[in-house]
Amino acid sequence: MITLQRRRWIAIFTVMILILAGCALSPDSDKQTVKQHERKLQEKQVEHQRGEWLTLDAEHREGQWWISARQLAKVTKGSLEVDEINGTAELDILGVPFFLIKEVSVVERNGVYLPYELEPLFTENDVLLPLAFLENALEAEYELVETDQKVRLSLDHEAVAVFSQHGQTTFNLQELSADDLIDYLSFLSNPIPGAKISTRDSHLPGAPRSYRNGYHEGIDWYGGATGIEIGLDTPVLSVADGVVVRADHDYVEMDLEEREGYLSWSAQLSDTPTYLLDKLRGRSVWVQYEHGVMIRYAHLSAVEEGIEVGKEVKRGDVLGYVGNSGTSFAVKGDEYGGLHLHADLLIYGELFWKYLDDLDEVRYVLEHIFQDESKLIPDAGDYK
Numbered sequence: 001m002i003t004l005q006r007r008r009w010i011a012i013f014t015v016m017i018l019i020l021a022g023c024a025l026s027p028d029s030d031k032q033t034v035k036q037h038e039r040k041l042q043e044k045q046v047e048h049q050r051g052e053w054l055t056l057d058a059e060h061r062e063g064q065w066w067i068s069a070r071q072l073a074k075v076t077k078g079s080l081e082v083d084e085i086n087g088t089a090e091l092d093i094l095g096v097p098f099f100l101i102k103e104v105s106v107v108e109r110n111g112v113y114l115p116y117e118l119e120p121l122f123t124e125n126d127v128l129l130p131l132a133f134l135e136n137a138l139e140a141e142y143e144l145v146e147t148d149q150k151v152r153l154s155l156d157h158e159a160v161a162v163f164s165q166h167g168q169t170t171f172n173l174q175e176l177s178a179d180d181l182i183d184y185l186s187f188l189s190n191p192i193p194g195a196k197i198s199t200r201d202s203h204l205p206g207a208p209r210s211y212r213n214g215y216h217e218g219i220d221w222y223g224g225a226t227g228i229e230i231g232l233d234t235p236v237l238s239v240a241d242g243v244v245v246r247a248d249h250d251y252v253e254m255d256l257e258e259r260e261g262y263l264s265w266s267a268q269l270s271d272t273p274t275y276l277l278d279k280l281r282g283r284s285v286w287v288q289y290e291h292g293v294m295i296r297y298a299h300l301s302a303v304e305e306g307i308e309v310g311k312e313v314k315r316g317d318v319l320g321y322v323g324n325s326g327t328s329f330a331v332k333g334d335e336y337g338g339l340h341l342h343a344d345l346l347i348y349g350e351l352f353w354k355y356l357d358d359l360d361e362v363r364y365v366l367e368h369i370f371q372d373e374s375k376l377i378p379d380a381g382d383y384k
Contacts (some may be wrong), residue, residue, distance in 0.1 A: 003087075022079020032329060054312055056151040059128065065144060066121060067151055069100075076155070082125060087275030089120065089127045093138060094160055096167035099349060100127060101162060102275040105309075106246050107137050110166050111348030113245040113288045115310040139163050174355045181352060182368045184291065187295060188239040188287050189315055190295065190370045191343060195226040196278040197366045204362050205344075205353045209272070217277070217351055218298070218344035219366060221322075234322040236341055238287055238313045239295060247307045248287035248300075254279065256331045281342065285319045292348035299325050299342045301335075 054075045059066045073080040078092045087102030097334035105119035116136040121128040134142045135155060140163075141154040152295050177186060177249040203206055203220035254262075262279060266272045272280075281298035285307060288294045301323025313319070321340050324330045329337030345352045353362045 001145040005052040013178075016292065017158075035137075051069040052155055054153045057115065058131075058146075058149045058151045059124070060149070062121075063219070065131045065146075065151075067131065067134070069120070069127040069129050070125075072129070072153075075153075078223055080127070082122070082127060083274075084125075084252060085269065087122065089122070091127070095164050098137065101278060104246075104275065104278050105132070105383070108349050109137060110169060111171075111292050111350070113168075113294050115243045115245050115288065117309055169348065171349055174350070176355070178356060178361050178365050181365050185293065185345075185352070185365075185369050187290070188293070188369055189237075191237050191239050191295075192221050192226070192228070192230065192234060192341060194228050195221050195230070196228075196371060197363060198222060198225040200225050201359050204359050204366070205351065206356075206359055206362055211349050213308045214301075218296070218340050218342045221309060221338050230322055230339060230341070232270075232321060232323065232339065234305075234337070234339075235318045235340075236285075236297050236300065236320050238315060238317045238319055238321060239291075240289045240315050242287040242313055244285065244307055244311045244319075245288050245294070246284060246296075247303050247309055248285070249303050249308075250282045252280075253325060254331055259328070259331045280326050282330065282342075283320070283323065287313060287319065294346045294349075296344040296346075297341065298344070299323055299327060299340060301339075308373065324373055 009291055014215045016321070024095050041112075056067045058077065059068075069089065070080050072078070073091060073093065076093050078094065080092075083089070089100040091098040091100065097110050100120045100315055103119065105117040107114050107118045107120075109118070110145055114137055116132065118130055120130075120138060129146065129149065131142065132153075134140050143152040143154075144150075145152065198204065198220060202216070203222065203225060205216060207216040209216055221230065259280075262276050266321045278284075281296065283303065284293060284296055284298045285300065285303055286296050295359040297319055299322075300320040303320045304318045307313070307319055322339055323338075324334075324338045324340070327338050346348065356362050
């Protein structure tokens with residue numbers, strides 16, 4: 001039983017402890033506590049600014065590392081739509097759209113084609129992307145942990161904000177009239193100086209191609225129909241200053257059976273699959289120009305030495321030479337049959353003629369773009 005005197009000593013002892021504790025909570029101590037709290041907040045802010053690290057599975061095949069586009073879309077809250085018939089994929093990452101084509105090394109980001117070789121690998125209901133896609137297309141930092149077969153992807157919030165601007169565009173091709181298009185494309189010159197736009201409708205964009213159940217996408221420059229002679233030594237010139245995004249130096253021609261197989265399958269469909277169209281264009285050089293304009297120069301016999309992906313070219317630079325690669329003549333071994341330049345003109349990923357009314361309107365636009373005498377560059381003969 002606790003006596004009254006002992007209770008008094010306990011009370012005194014308790015008061016002394018409380019006094020000592022109060023002394024410990026001095027102004028200096030309060031300041032130290034606040035500083036510690038501010039330091040923790042700053043650390044959290046730095047961590048937030050650095051962004052978060054996302055983990056992706058990595059797969060090693062064909063001598064390089066790959067990641068899944070579907071998993072990338074999932075961890076970034078994006079989306080992936082794969083069209084198995086057309087051999088295409090639409091990938092959305094952080095609000096920025098990407099367009100991929102099977103067996104094509106060029107990646108389109110919101111209508112602009114990137115100057116990197118980033119050929120995707122299409123698998124069943126997925127698309128594998130080379131690791132370089134993260135750096136060059138997504139503009140993100142990453143770490144490959146080979147032992148774990150994992151990739152750690154850093155999404156810096158400031159970088160994400162800058163990157164997301166790639167998804168913003170106010171351009172609307174459908175709103176442009178024929179005369180608007182002429183003004184918009186007025187900076188382009190002729191890829192074969194002296195050649196006129198063909199007098200034949202079948203050489204124009206939008207002309208039907210019944211043998212493959214599709215349409216002609218580009219402009220054809222043949223000898224005769226364009227008013228000049230065109231041969232294997234006819235150079236193809238860049239129509240403006242731009243950046244090379246594809247150069248098929250190592251192109252291998254299809255054999256006859258392969259080409260006929262593609263056409264037979266295409267004829268059974270409602271339209272020619274996108275990835276097959278690429279094969280039918282033969283040896284190509286693609287150049288990205290300003291204002292979202294990109295031109296595919298196709299059926300070339302050769303690519304000019306020094307023309308490589310990422311190279312900046314000037315108006316009038318030689319890109320390659322007229323040929324017939326990808327055509328029935330080429331697969332049959334006829335080097336001189338059907339020689340011509342085929343060129344597709346796209347604006348932010350859409351064929352320029354998509355919303356024009358008819359072939360007469362298409363011809364009207366082309367004649368004003370490529371036959372304006374005020375935009376002449378040296379005659380093609382000067383390059384032979």
